[in-house]
Amino acid sequence: MPIHGLKPRLQPVHPAHFDIEKVIRPNILALHPYRCARDDYKEGLLLDANENSFGHSITRGAESTNGNANPVDVDMPIELVSTLQLDLHRYPDPGHPDVKRRIASLRGLLSLLSSQEEEAEVLDHIVLGVGSDEIIDLLIRTCVQPGGAEKILITPPTYGMYQVGAQINDVGVVKVPLVLNGDKGEGGVDGRFSVPLDKIKEAVDVDPKIKMIFLCSPGNPTGTLVSLGTVVSLLEYEPFKGIIVVDEAYIDFVDDPQGQSAVSLIKKYANLCVMQTFSKSFGLAAIRLGVAFAQPPLIQVLSNTKAPYNVSSSTAHLALSALSPPSLAAMQKKLATIQLERKKLIEALNNHPNLKQLSVGAVIGGNDANFVLVPILQNDQSETEERQPDSNRAQVIYRTLAETRGVVVRYRGNEPGCQGCLRITVGTEDENQVVLDKLEEVLKTC
Known part of the structure; x- marks a missing residue:
């Protein structure tokens, strides 16, 4: 067929x-x-689809009317005005x-x-x-x-x-x-x-x-x-x-x-x-x-x-x-910033002496996205290299970060190969520093 x-x-x-x-x-x-x-016919008197020929009714305050019979609020932000000028009906x-x-x-x-x-x-x-x-x-x-x-x-x-x-x-x-x-x-x-x-x-x-x-x-x-x-x-x-x-x-x-x-x-x-x-x-x-x-x-x-x-x-x-070309150029600048902040976040997680001492493992997976995957290890007296990922501890840290520090990350410890892991989205430089500081605070209590 x-x-x-x-x-x-x-x-x-x-x-x-x-x-x-x-x-x-x-x-x-x-x-x-x-x-x-x-x-077949995109122009002319369009009475084929049972649309509302009078246009949309979104309005707030003073109105003007464009050529498509769509009311437009002259006090609205330009982005919203341009959207309302579409043939939304x-x-x-x-x-x-x-x-x-x-x-x-x-x-x-x-x-x-x-x-x-x-x-x-x-x-x-x-x-x-x-x-x-x-x-x-x-x-x-x-x-x-x-x-x-x-x-x-x-x-x-x-x-x-x-x-x-x-x-x-x-x-x-x-x-x-x-x-x-x-x-x-x-x-x-x-x-x-x-x-x-x-x-x-x-x-x-x-x-x-x-x-x-x-x-x-x-x-x-x-x-x-x-x-x-x-x-x-x-x-x-x-x-x-x-x-x-x-x-x-x-x-x-x-x-x-x-x-x-x-x-x-x-x-x-x-x-x-x-x-x-x-x-x-x-x-x-x-x-x-x-x-x-x-x-x-x-x-x-x-x-x-x-x-x-x-x-x-x-x-x-x-x-x-x-x-559009200007938007794509702006996106490329942001992508470069994210890649830089990702590198800095990974280096901080891997090399911060306090985090290592508090049983944060080295970042695993790849460095090809806008997040990092970091294992939380057992909090015991053994050598750091011998400590195993601890999913129970990671869950407690995940909840404590969100409920007492206002930092929301993602617990992924239930998935194969991700035991004890938290997924942290790469934020701004300031946001990443807050994550590191709050993570250190919470680790000291868990």
Whole structure:
């Protein structure tokens, strides 16, 4: 059965062992793209969608009226005024091509395409979602049969929404834990988690019901970037007929994000989907905007399945502003500051003599995200090197920091490889110093 809405020339060609029509659930494959009159006619007297032709009624104090019949408060901040001047009484564009075009430019998709004809079709490689969480749900819903018939594979410790999405959609979950320091970690660096390729391949060999593998890169809570070599090894593994999903929510916090991103592999591999978000590096968690990159067949299936107007006009408006050259330049400055403060925070946690004496272990995982993962050790009289991570103590410290010092971090000690660990987001220089001071205070009491 063909994928409805897919342009004939955009069929996948690599790898040879992958057939997307065998991956997609039959009922999803039968879906046609949602169409409305606005797909064909975007201008004129628009009386097709039962919208409120009189516009929105948001107002406060003195009003002026723009040409679209939308009342605007002249006393409002300019940011709000510009938002209210949108056609908020109209349904948003289902595709948001302007946003996709700027995303494609930022992520280097244009450079991956080899001809002018293909350049015009770059938007066919992108779908937008209400945060990455909607994309996770869409991927599982479209590809994995519910009722325990099929499964996803995850590599804990990892982002929790993969398992939540599986539970909601009633699909099985196979867990292959990451290994701390295995093969010196990803990239051959000590102290990092590594993806156990042999065990993942063994799992899919044993269980052909696995349809999707989720890799978080950089990982949450590990902070470890998964190497492109690891991703390619799974993409090329012939016995696995499903899809590899690489979640790159934190990709902009690494050195050379474009060179390290799996988006660079999209043109070659039809069995790859890469997710990114506006929540982290862009600092726009409140607008809930996620992005998926893949070859057009999978993007078309996701587009056929998602709600037609899932991303609002105001969200798209803010995203376009965030993708403007001045905003991107400002973001790069903030990223450089975060990387600097991350380095200083890690050095302080690893080398502060009082913290060492109070049984704070060396930071583990990678240094590729906007957080650090630090183990709290047993508070006993043994040598510091002999003390083991203490999850009970870490929980007490987590609660005490929040309830008596007003410092909220995240306890992650229940996950594999993270025993006794607290995850601390990299803050401003002042915030990081407060964390260090308050942590020292609390450690003396626990």
